[in-house]
Amino acid sequence: MRDVAVVSFAASGVARETESNEIELIVPVLAEAMAQSGLQKSEIDFVCSGSLDYLFGGPFAFVAGVDAVGAVPPIRESHVEMDAAWALYEAWTYIQTGEIDTALIYGFSKSSIGDVQEILTLQTDPYNTLPLWPSATDMAALQARAYLEANDLDARVLAEIAARSQRNAMGNACAVRSGDVTIEQLLAAPKVADPLRESDVFVTSDGAAAIVLAADDVARRVCRRPAWIRGIEHRIEAHNLGLRDLTRSESTATAGAAAGALSGKVDIAELHAQFSHEILVLSDALGLDPIATSINPSGGPLAGNCLMAAGLSRIGEVAMRIFAGTADRGIAHATSGPCLQQNMVAVLEGEAHG
Amino acid sequence: MGKELAAVIGVGQTAHRSSRKDVSMAGLVREAALEALVDANMTWKDIDAVVIGKAPDMFEGIAMPELYLADALGAVGKPMMRVHTAGSVGGSTAIVATKLVTSGVHKRVLTVSYEKQSESNATWGLSVPMPFSAPLVAGAGGFFAPLIRSYMHRSGAPRHIGHLVAVKDRLAALRNPKAHLHIPDIDLKMVEESFMLWDPIRYLDTCPSSDGAMALVIGAEDVADRSDSPKAWIHAMAMRSEPTMFAKRDQVNPLAGRACAKELYGQAGITDPRKDFDCAEVYVPFSWFEPMWLENLGFCAEGEGWKLTEAGATAPSGDIPWNPSGGVLSSNPIGASGMVRFGEVAQQVRGRAGDFQVELKTGRALGHAYGGGSQFFSMWVVGNRKPGA
Amino acid sequence: MANSFIAEHSLEYPGGYQRSVGPVLGRFMTALREGKILAVKGVDGRKIVPPQEYDPVTSDAIGSKAEDFVEVGPAGRVVSWSWVNEPRIGKHPLSVPFAFALIRLDGADTTMLHAVDCGTPEGIATGTRVAPRWRTDRVGKITDIECFTVMADGEQPVLAPARTNLPGDDTEEGDVTGMNSQFRLDYRVPAGASTRRYLNGLGEGKIIGGRAPSSTEVYAASRGTDPKTGEPTSIEVEIADTGCVTTFCIVNIPGLSELAPEIPYVSAQILLDGADNMMFGLIRGCAVEDVHMGMRVKAKWADELAPSHNSILYYEPTGEPDAPYEHYKDNL
Structure with a gap:
């Protein structure tokens, strides 16, 4: 495999973006990611994005991205109707062919324009689940209870996670929910989907995220300390919740093992956990030690969940800390589907200093 | 072409029909996927990863249907991806799947694309009015008909050229049992007398709306070498995109299509596509796009495409058959149509095209798909021998 | 609203x-x-x-x-x-x-x-x-x-009660083969800054375009960037409400547009004077068979202007000599 690294990362996030259309939303983030990389647009060999038409409210959301990138002369470009973490995966495989050396990846959405809970229900089996309209949170709460009861835990552990997320997010400009809250404050709030409280459920943000990938010498030339992708794997599980053991995430465990997540120390993990309990399920699957590893130092999706970009942002958040030298090795995780149906694990590493 | 060679070693396709009310969505994709697996002498266990493609989710009213389809496509426990690049998606999906192999990441990849258009109505799905967007005043054909008028003006093509394509592709479809439209008595008069929808486009100049699915199994070189199944070696792949509208955009002969073909031909060593290919399956949803794409893809000089069509060069009996399967004009499950093009040329070079098999001379063929406002392109070249052999 | x-x-x-x-x-x-x-x-x-x-x-x-x-x-x-x-x-x-x-x-x-x-x-x-x-x-x-x-x-669980919607005597009730899935999703969509500028212009009877600083090309109804480069069209430019038809089609299908209640009608691409991109518009005010490439047209404004696309009802011929082919051939 070729050495491929994340060499830049930019993201935006606000609770409600009312001043921008999708093009205007994407442009500043692309510009920042490009500027950080030091590459000219003509040096980008491939562009790949992730978005969801149902979040946009109409077909062909991704077409806006072409106008945001600027595409004359025409560009090599593709799109996944998935979180942009999978766009990054597509770009990574393209770079692995040896045909190209660089790629620009982005994801975007404005969840505030619609009802995200209902939109995510449209991901469910259309014949026997969709007619019941379980929301993403309704389904996540089933998993939360199954996990808590199987491990003899109570809601306090969820509040601990939620409080830590909000504290961590205080330093994150893209976060839309942050603050120095106590566990008791959170536990005093009513449940929105028993056993989950509002603080246990993701809060959406409108925005975009972008990453530049580069291979080998190009990465070394443009980035002082590239975040090398040492492993990247993803797996999907059976769809219907009744067929899965919701107390564990088998696909995360398999992907993590294949990506080499545990064959080295883990300084930081950014998990695409959209609900408090998912931090626990995913940590189990990845064998993370919450003492040795800083989990979701950005605050994660509990602090700001820009759908279709949030998975990509997990990779970016790990990379950013490797660029800065505050982490040497980290795990990024992305997910798709109800109750963690599909999961990606990427292992990023910086080279030793000097 | 990447660090590993790859070949199509299995092809599966449903019959395309106006409505497949006998199956669920899973049943539809499954039919194509299973046929491809059987063709490749494989079982579900042999597959490393699954890549699925389709056009807008609104056609069937399910968001990210790959999640629900994971079980049906044998993807449980494996990597699965979902591609959406508008009308070119069938082609781009095959390319994404192939790159999983040419990158050395996987050995055997199943790729499937589909549309079950009978669940709703394609015209609705394609033209959902968005607030603050300029109102659509003429539907999908209303977008492309003016481009056709521009082409006629620029090239001086006579008005019957489109109708010739409409007849040629429907006659070809009579040899393809999986084609949606079978119009035994199709002739020029019938096309000319069909209803004028968007002048200059008549009803029979347009594609149908179909339910259908297409699947391919892509194998790495060592897998293909060991396989008893005939191979379509993948010689070249390219994709290009450009904006829907920009200053001085050539909408008839788009830059992105030309650039895509140039890269493709460079990879495959194609210097004269008309001679170097035995046939082509090209995305022609309105009949006039055959002469337009003949020029865009370099089969002739600009302005000459209609002369090839008129001379019968693109007929099954011509020197460069285009769409011997009947093409998009005869079957159009939108999200799958591009992969049908890619798969039909694979079948041609594998010698598996049945009653519409063309004579293999160079053993190479071109598959093409496009989408959006003639702005997203994906193409591949397949051959019956390994690249360079 | x-x-x-x-x-x-x-x-x-x-x-x-x-x-x-x-x-x-x-x-x-x-x-x-x-x-x-x-x-x-x-x-x-x-x-x-x-x-x-x-x-x-x-x-x-x-x-x-x-x-x-x-x-x-x-x-x-x-x-x-x-x-x-x-x-x-x-x-x-x-x-x-x-x-x-x-x-x-x-x-x-x-x-x-x-x-x-x-x-x-x-x-x-x-x-x-x-x-x-x-x-x-x-x-x-x-x-x-x-x-x-x-x-x-x-x-003990009770058995399902008898159905009240049994088919009539003559009706053969077959196996279930299908289902209907009807639902509505609601959105509140903001226009975005550049579209708002354009629509505000329409409300004042003006057509506003945008240009990127590094380019001379002007985009009518810009959606925020010069699509060639992705550079923001930060410079506002007023465009004339006159131009020429570059290409068009005659629509014979009823019901596609509320703005064109009667068929046949003409949907055209229009190159406005001072703009470098194409606009779509209806052509009225002449017989459909008289519409032709290069025909000079002018926007027909609604009696009451509003910041909405509907402020331009359609385009109608000006009677001026046709635009020369050279003027628009690169935009076909």
Whole structure:
């Protein structure tokens, strides 16, 4: 495999973006990611994005991205109707062919324009689940209870996670929910989907995220300390919740093992956990030690969940800390589907200093 | 072409029909996927990863249907991806799947694309009015008909050229049992007398709306070498995109299509596509796009495409058959149509095209798909021998 | 609302999606209509409900024969549950607060998602015994079970009551082969800064374009960037409301546009004077057969201007000499 690294990362996030259309939303983030990389647009060999038409409210959301990138002369470009973490995966495989050396990846959405809970229900089996309209949170709460009861835990552990997320997010400009809250404050709030409280459920943000990938010498030339992708794997599980053991995430465990997540120390993990309990399920699957590893130092999706970009942002958040030298090795995780149906694990590493 | 060679070693396709009310969505994709697996002498266990493609989710009213389809496509426990690049998606999906192999990441990849258009109505799905967007005043054909008028003006093509394509592709479809439209008595008069929808486009100049699915199994070189199944070696792949509208955009002969073909031909060593290919399956949803794409893809000089069509060069009996399967004009499950093009040329070079098999001379063929406002392109070249052999 | 630049938008396929369900799901749905719940046997013998068409482990097709199905339930045990405080009226199965539960029906090896009507969260727990409350107007759909209810100790589940929507005497009621799925999603979509500028211009009878600082090319109705470069079109430029038809089609299909109630009509690409991109517009004010490439046209403004696309009703011929082909040939 070729050495491929994340060499830049930019993201935006606000609770409600009312001043921008999708093009205007994407442009500043692309510009920042490009500027950080030091590459000219003509040096980008491939562009790949992730978005969801149902979040946009109409077909062909991704077409806006072409106008945001600027595409004359025409560009090599593709799109996944998935979180942009999978766009990054597509770009990574393209770079692995040896045909190209660089790629620009982005994801975007404005969840505030619609009802995200209902939109995510449209991901469910259309014949026997969709007619019941379980929301993403309704389904996540089933998993939360199954996990808590199987491990003899109570809601306090969820509040601990939620409080830590909000504290961590205080330093994150893209976060839309942050603050120095106590566990008791959170536990005093009513449940929105028993056993989950509002603080246990993701809060959406409108925005975009972008990453530049580069291979080998190009990465070394443009980035002082590239975040090398040492492993990247993803797996999907059976769809219907009744067929899965919701107390564990088998696909995360398999992907993590294949990506080499545990064959080295883990300084930081950014998990695409959209609900408090998912931090626990995913940590189990990845064998993370919450003492040795800083989990979701950005605050994660509990602090700001820009759908279709949030998975990509997990990779970016790990990379950013490797660029800065505050982490040497980290795990990024992305997910798709109800109750963690599909999961990606990427292992990023910086080279030793000097 | 990447660090590993790859070949199509299995092809599966449903019959395309106006409505497949006998199956669920899973049943539809499954039919194509299973046929491809059987063709490749494989079982579900042999597959490393699954890549699925389709056009807008609104056609069937399910968001990210790959999640629900994971079980049906044998993807449980494996990597699965979902591609959406508008009308070119069938082609781009095959390319994404192939790159999983040419990158050395996987050995055997199943790729499937589909549309079950009978669940709703394609015209609705394609033209959902968005607030603050300029109102659509003429539907999908209303977008492309003016481009056709521009082409006629620029090239001086006579008005019957489109109708010739409409007849040629429907006659070809009579040899393809999986084609949606079978119009035994199709002739020029019938096309000319069909209803004028968007002048200059008549009803029979347009594609149908179909339910259908297409699947391919892509194998790495060592897998293909060991396989008893005939191979379509993948010689070249390219994709290009450009904006829907920009200053001085050539909408008839788009830059992105030309650039895509140039890269493709460079990879495959194609210097004269008309001679170097035995046939082509090209995305022609309105009949006039055959002469337009003949020029865009370099089969002739600009302005000459209609002369090839008129001379019968693109007929099954011509020197460069285009769409011997009947093409998009005869079957159009939108999200799958591009992969049908890619798969039909694979079948041609594998010698598996049945009653519409063309004579293999160079053993190479071109598959093409496009989408959006003639702005997203994906193409591949397949051959019956390994690249360079 | 016209001036808020945030518009209501909804997505709903009129009449609902018409789903065909195939024979396996069809058998399950037909049984629901009869007040019975069927599981399908997986390759390993597991009894899966709701039935799947394909085995979740081996991917083999299952349920091809009648003997592959077994009746399960109707009662079962809650394996996990969550509480819905605020039901989504018209979507959720119940209009009062309820639980969603994963229920292991008696005799089944997997769980099934459904609603449980139990008043308050205190009324349900993992392990609670529940049984279906059937609709009487069953159509062969998962919602034929209105919900599940909590059973008292030792209580036996009641059989499904007789259907009240039986077919008439002469009607042959076949197996369930399809279902309708009608739903609406609501959005509130903001226009965005550049579109707002353009629409505000229309409200004042002006056509506003944008240009990127590094380019001389002007985009009428810019959506924010020069699409060639992605550079923001930060410089506002006023464009004339006159231009020429570059190309067009004559539409003979009724009902495509509220702005053009009568067919035939002409939909054209128009190159406005001072703009470098194409606009789409209707051409009226002359016979459709008189419309031609290069024809000079002028916007026909509505009597009452508003910041809306509808401020330009259509374009009509000016009677000026045609634009020379050279002027627009690069935009075809």
